[in-house]
Amino acid sequence: MDLSVVIPVHNEVDSVRGVIEEVDHVLPESLDFEIIVVDDGSNDDTPSVLQECRARQPRLRVLRHAQRSGQSATISSGVRAARAHWVVTLDGDGQNDPADIMRLFERMDKSQGRIMLVIGQRVYRRDAGPKRISSRIANAVRAWVLKDNTPDSACGIKLFARQTYLDLPQFDHMHRFLPALVQRQGGETLSVVVNHRERSGGASKYGIMDRLWVGIVDMLGVRWLQRRAMAPAISEIE
Numbered sequence: 001m002d003l004s005v006v007i008p009v010h011n012e013v014d015s016v017r018g019v020i021e022e023v024d025h026v027l028p029e030s031l032d033f034e035i036i037v038v039d040d041g042s043n044d045d046t047p048s049v050l051q052e053c054r055a056r057q058p059r060l061r062v063l064r065h066a067q068r069s070g071q072s073a074t075i076s077s078g079v080r081a082a083r084a085h086w087v088v089t090l091d092g093d094g095q096n097d098p099a100d101i102m103r104l105f106e107r108m109d110k111s112q113g114r115i116m117l118v119i120g121q122r123v124y125r126r127d128a129g130p131k132r133i134s135s136r137i138a139n140a141v142r143a144w145v146l147k148d149n150t151p152d153s154a155c156g157i158k159l160f161a162r163q164t165y166l167d168l169p170q171f172d173h174m175h176r177f178l179p180a181l182v183q184r185q186g187g188e189t190l191s192v193v194v195n196h197r198e199r200s201g202g203a204s205k206y207g208i209m210d211r212l213w214v215g216i217v218d219m220l221g222v223r224w225l226q227r228r229a230m231a232p233a234i235s236e237i238e
Contacts, residue, residue, distance in 0.1 A: 002086065003033040003105065004162070006078030008071050009092035010040040013049055015200040016092050020053050020060060023090070023098045036061045037092070038078040041068035072175045079165050087165065089175075091156035094200030095126065100192075104159040107192055116164050116187030117178060119150065120157040120194035142177075145219055146226065150179040150191055157194055169225060173218045180222050184229045 005023055009016050020035060027033055037053075039046055039062065050062045063077055079087055088104065090096045104118045125135070135154065142153055154176045168174065168181045179189045 001032045001034060001084040003027075003031060003101075004078075004082035004084040004087045005033060005035045005101065006075060006082060006087055006089050007035065007037045007092045008040060008074035008078065008089070009037055009042065009046060010068060010071075010074070011042045011044045011046060012092040013042075013045045015094040016046060017049050017053055018200055019090070019092055019094050019098070020057060023101070024057060024059060026098045027101065032084075033059065034061060034083060035059050036063065036078045036081055038062075038074045038081075039064040040070070040074040041065045070172050072170075072172050075175050076165075076170060079162055082162050085161055085163075086159065087162050088159045089156060095197050096120070096155075096157045097195035097197060100157055100194040101159075103194070104157065104192055107190060108159055111188075111190070114188055115190045116160060116185075117182045117189040118159040119152070119179060119189065119191055120155040121152040121191040122155055122196040123193050124196060126196050126198040142180075142219055145223055146177070146180040148177075148180040148183055148189070150189060152191065153177060153179050155194070171218075171221070177218065177222045180226065184226050 007019060016037065020037065023035055035057065037050055037060065039050060047064065054060050054062050061081070063081060065074065065077065075089055086105070086108070088101050090098065090101070100120060104120070108115055108118050138154070139152060142148070143150065158178060160178070160182070164182065164187065167185060174181065182189055
């Protein structure tokens, strides 16, 4: 299998069907891929919609958390269940454009093993003004503290090898810091400009204040990990 597409969702009844259908439509038939939707304890009709989609989409696999566990745990469940070497993550609200998947895949392929993470960069955001401003501030502070050279670390569309992800430190909210964590392991990362769209339904699951305070604590934790990374250069003596 060439690629696993992991889509974390929570209460995305208005958008998840369209995202699944669009992924299945835009990826080429020559690509052996699967779609893994991980439902993080939705309490709307998302499970029913996923059941209907599963009956019509042979490539679709559906996992479900018994209770809400957060986006990082949801992504981790999907990555662990993935059957392909390469994994791409995609938000379930329809704002990420599935057409960008192959662009990231092609950039990874051209790197010939040099790049370990390709991440989207949303230059023209389709979010409300306060969310754009808070995200811009958060990205600037994170870049200053973590030095990860990534303009949009929180972008939902990311491509990496499954084992690369599994080798990273696992903690809540880790999905926002993947570039810094991959670089901590000695890997290179690449940002690629991607399309960003308005939500196809539902509402954002995050507020400005909860992102701010949790993000500060998490960022300091990642900085602590960076300072204590162990990556000695090794050579074999013959």
